[in-house]
Amino acid sequence: MPANTVHAIELRAVDKRYGKAVVVDGIDLQVHRGECFVLIGHNGAGKTTIMKLMLGLTRPSTGQVMVLAEDPASRSFVVRRQALGYLPESVSFYPHMTGLELLDYYAHLKGVPATEVGQRLQQVGLHEAATRRLNTYSKGMRQRLGLAQAILGTPRLLFLDEPTTGLDPLLRRDFYRIISDLRSSGTTVVISSHALNEIEAQADRIAVIKHGRLVACGSLQDLGRQAGFPVRTRLAVAPGSAARVAEQLAAHTRIDRVNDRSIDLLCPENEKMLVLRHIADLGEAVLDISMTAPRLDEIYLHYMNGVQ
Amino acid sequence: MIRMLHTIPILATKEVRDGLRNRWVVATILLLGTLALALSFLGSAPVGEIKAGILEVSVVSLTSLSMYLLPLIALMLSFDALVGEFEHGTMLLLLTYPVARWQIIAGKFLGHTTILLVAILLGYGSALGILILVGDGDTTGWQAYSAMMASSLLLGCVFLTIGYLISSLARERAVAVGAAVGTWLMLVVLYDLGLLSALIIDKGEYISEGLFAVLMLANPADAYRLFNFTGFGEVGRLVGATGVGAGFESGLVAPLVAMGLWVVVPFLLAIARFHRREL
Numbered sequence: 001m002p003a004n005t006v007h008a009i010e011l012r013a014v015d016k017r018y019g020k021a022v023v024v025d026g027i028d029l030q031v032h033r034g035e036c037f038v039l040i041g042h043n044g045a046g047k048t049t050i051m052k053l054m055l056g057l058t059r060p061s062t063g064q065v066m067v068l069a070e071d072p073a074s075r076s077f078v079v080r081r082q083a084l085g086y087l088p089e090s091v092s093f094y095p096h097m098t099g100l101e102l103l104d105y106y107a108h109l110k111g112v113p114a115t116e117v118g119q120r121l122q123q124v125g126l127h128e129a130a131t132r133r134l135n136t137y138s139k140g141m142r143q144r145l146g147l148a149q150a151i152l153g154t155p156r157l158l159f160l161d162e163p164t165t166g167l168d169p170l171l172r173r174d175f176y177r178i179i180s181d182l183r184s185s186g187t188t189v190v191i192s193s194h195a196l197n198e199i200e201a202q203a204d205r206i207a208v209i210k211h212g213r214l215v216a217c218g219s220l221q222d223l224g225r226q227a228g229f230p231v232r233t234r235l236a237v238a239p240g241s242a243a244r245v246a247e248q249l250a251a252h253t254r255i256d257r258v259n260d261r262s263i264d265l266l267c268p269e270n271e272k273m274l275v276l277r278h279i280a281d282l283g284e285a286v287l288d289i290s291m292t293a294p295r296l297d298e299i300y301l302h303y304m305n306g307v308q
Numbered sequence: 309m310i311r312m313l314h315t316i317p318i319l320a321t322k323e324v325r326d327g328l329r330n331r332w333v334v335a336t337i338l339l340l341g342t343l344a345l346a347l348s349f350l351g352s353a354p355v356g357e358i359k360a361g362i363l364e365v366s367v368v369s370l371t372s373l374s375m376y377l378l379p380l381i382a383l384m385l386s387f388d389a390l391v392g393e394f395e396h397g398t399m400l401l402l403l404t405y406p407v408a409r410w411q412i413i414a415g416k417f418l419g420h421t422t423i424l425l426v427a428i429l430l431g432y433g434s435a436l437g438i439l440i441l442v443g444d445g446d447t448t449g450w451q452a453y454s455a456m457m458a459s460s461l462l463l464g465c466v467f468l469t470i471g472y473l474i475s476s477l478a479r480e481r482a483v484a485v486g487a488a489v490g491t492w493l494m495l496v497v498l499y500d501l502g503l504l505s506a507l508i509i510d511k512g513e514y515i516s517e518g519l520f521a522v523l524m525l526a527n528p529a530d531a532y533r534l535f536n537f538t539g540f541g542e543v544g545r546l547v548g549a550t551g552v553g554a555g556f557e558s559g560l561v562a563p564l565v566a567m568g569l570w571v572v573v574p575f576l577l578a579i580a581r582f583h584r585r586e587l
Contacts, residue, residue: 055404057587078408086404092397094322096329108318109405149401159404 007066008033008157008188009054014063016049016212023049024060025212031190036183036202039192040300041209047192048089050209051159054190055086067157082110085155089162089192091146095135099126099145102134103152112153120148123178139166147175151182158182160191164198176202200296208303215303221269221293227302229294230254230266235279236288237263245285252278315407319415320422327385327423336381337423341431343373348435349442361448362439367456370432371536374460375529379467379496381427385420386471387488389413390582391478400587410579413472417465417575424464432457452536455560459535459567466528466570467492472578476585499527525562528570535563 009031016024024046031037039047052058053065056072067084070077093102103117121127124144129137137145143166150158158179164172172195179202183189193199206223208216216223224231237245239261246258249265253275257264267275272291279286327333347369348362390413393399402412436453440446470491478484503523507515515523524530538559 052587057400057403059586075408079406081404081406084404086401088397088400090397091401094326094398096326105318105322106405109315109402109407111314111406 007031008035008068009037009190010064010066011050011053012064012066014050014053014060014065016046016053016058017061023212024053026063027209027212027214029207029214029217031188032205033188034183034186035204036179036189036191038199038203038206039190039209040194040196040199040206040296042304045209046212047209048161049212051086051161051190051192055084055159056081082153083156085150085152085158087143087146087150087160087163089165091142093134093142093145096133098131098133099137099141100130102145103148106149107152110153116152120152123151124148125174140168140171143167144171144175147178151178154182154185155187158187158189160189162193163191164193164195172198196296196300203296206296206299208300210304216299220296220299223299223303224294225269227294227299228268229299229302231269231272231294232256232292233265233267233275233279234290234292235263235265235286236261238285238287241285245282248282249275249278315411316415316418319407319412320419323416323419324422327420330384333381333384333423336377336384337427337431340373340377340381340427341434343377344370344431344435345438347373348439361446362443363436363447363449363453366435366439367449367452367536370435370460371456371533374456374463375533376496378424378428378460378464379492379529382420382424382464382467383471383474383488383492385423386416386468387474387484388481389416389420389472390475390578391481391484392475394585394587395481403587409582413575413579413582416472417468420468421461421465424468425461428457428460428464432460456536459532459564462564462567462571463528463532466567466574469571469574469578473574473581476578476581495527496529500530503530521562525566528567531563531566531570535560535567 007030009029011027011029014024014027015022027050039050041047049058053060054067054072056065056067056074056077059073065072067077068080070080072080097105099121100117103121104114107114107117118127118130121130124147126141126144126148129141134142134145143163147160147163150160160179164175167175176198179189189202191199191202200220203220205217205219207214208223216226218226235245242258242260242263246255246263249255249263253265253267253271255263256266265275279289348366350369388395390399393402403409432453436457471488474484474487474491478487503520507520524534
């Protein structure tokens, strides 16, 4: 691989049309190596198609897709697929095979040692069901098996399309723990998800897709800033001092809520430090402080409703 | 390159396992074996004035059996090879693995051919053993019998690749089933009827012997029959009075080339079509 390529994935002015329907519309984006890149958007926004373009399963109508510095739809990329892992949105397996047979089959195709199969089954908690046929597996078990096949051979690039749909909270936690472990070994992860609250903690950067277009891309803070979302600061104040503190701060920032023991402030992201200095000047009247960045679901709603 | 060669047997092994789990395929293979044995027993009765070994007599009956059943088994194995995986959703995952599309078809072909080989060896091989026992160790005509077994496998391969082509073209499994049945009917049943009708109507005016030969070779099932009926002398004499090959010697090479083309061309077309298909 050329040393000068810094991106694991790059999309340049990518369009994907099916007949007259434009599914992906002029998307430019880069996924950096080792990051967790999250695609969010409404149903039918084009997230799955973007993922298929990245996997080389479909070709762009115009524009260019580069994965590990190569066109993923080219014939020469076939061997590079050893470095990929993919869990589709609704994963399908051969129903008459057992979990063990299936994972063994995929491990052979990927050139992964057979010893890893048992480890992966153990890791996703399916070792006891390994010899059962897949048509007896529940949705959650299939999804876990899907993850097990996706992480065979510790891929450098892992694609997860709505990975936790249908999983209970405990399984979701295990799921993200496995993904965290992979990330610490350097795997780049691309996830598409509707589960905004749980994905927020995983994401390094987020791409918001609306009707096939990229409407925003960046870290949670970046997106909040771009959307003009204020940072919420909650101050715990000494009894009886709330009114005085609020009055002093009102000259510098917006007061959202005041009660006897606490004050909520809203300030633009770029004025955060200035407001903090004013708070520091208040001395012992302020007992505690906590700041919260805008949440992903708020940002999502903002972009889905507001931006065309 | 080593990995490429390594991948095809992995895919083939899975296909063999799948095929043997398919009850329809197993039932048809058992039917083939049973009929082969039954026909061989019937055929081992005295054969009248023509001096032919019982193996040669069996070649005649087994050729007719293979002509109908082997294409059916082959199409049953192959018609949903691609469309089935697309429809079921398993192709999506398979194509993200380090497997080239041509390898997927080649792997399936190798696996399905292995199943056909086993069916032919079991069905016709056991019949051969029994015939030799019944004939007190008479092995006259073993060449014709062996050639019949080998060409039966080739006929099966023809319909496997036709099945892959259907599977690569069809958007739905149900359409592929219809197309496979239609292809079987057309090539195995209706083609001969059409040719016969044309001959009767024509009364030798336009359809020369040469054209007739080409028309026969153009259909893989007829090429198979020509190979077995006219390729070996004694068998030819046996069917001479009633067989399709009457009055026309095709030799061994032309039917083999015709069948070979019927394997290669649909195979390549299926690969080309599969390459263009997006998910």
